[in-house]
Amino acid sequence: MAEFLIVEARFYDHLNDMLVAGAKAALKAAGHQIDVITVPGALEIPGAIALADQARRYDGFVAIGVVIRGETYHFEIVAGESARGIMALTMDGVAIGNGILTVENEEQALVRADPAQKDKGGEAAKAAMAMLTLKEKFA
Numbered sequence: 001m002a003e004f005l006i007v008e009a010r011f012y013d014h015l016n017d018m019l020v021a022g023a024k025a026a027l028k029a030a031g032h033q034i035d036v037i038t039v040p041g042a043l044e045i046p047g048a049i050a051l052a053d054q055a056r057r058y059d060g061f062v063a064i065g066v067v068i069r070g071e072t073y074h075f076e077i078v079a080g081e082s083a084r085g086i087m088a089l090t091m092d093g094v095a096i097g098n099g100i101l102t103v104e105n106e107e108q109a110l111v112r113a114d115p116a117q118k119d120k121g122g123e124a125a126k127a128a129m130a131m132l133t134l135k136e137k138f139a
């Protein structure tokens with residue numbers, strides 16, 4: 001059993017509820033312990049994971065959020081920089097599953113967030129577990 005932290009940028013409550021539910025279900029099915037924290041936005045997710053990793057309390061992390069394209073360049077910044085931050089942490093050996101949806105509209109987000117459809121929250125949790133297994137293999 002491992003300890004996982006789900007870090008969610010809670011902006012779209014109904015979408016986040018589905019993503020978190022999918023992630024929790026996958027982690028619980030594998031017998032892991034789960035905590036959830038909320039940060040202001042997707043850009044804060046990598047920082048929160050870095051802080052939690054420094055505390056050495058968690059074995060792995062699941063990043064959850066939804067970024068929907070708007071009318072400004074902000075979408076590209078948030079989508080790109082949150083992914084870059086997560087990738088930098090994984091390159092340092094942190095086991096993370098990236099469940100931050102970057103979509104064109106809410107309809108796309110609903111399909112991807114829904115555990116009964118694409119279940120991207122569950123997929124992110126499975127990715128985090130796979131990365132933890134790999135990390136332990138090379139330890």
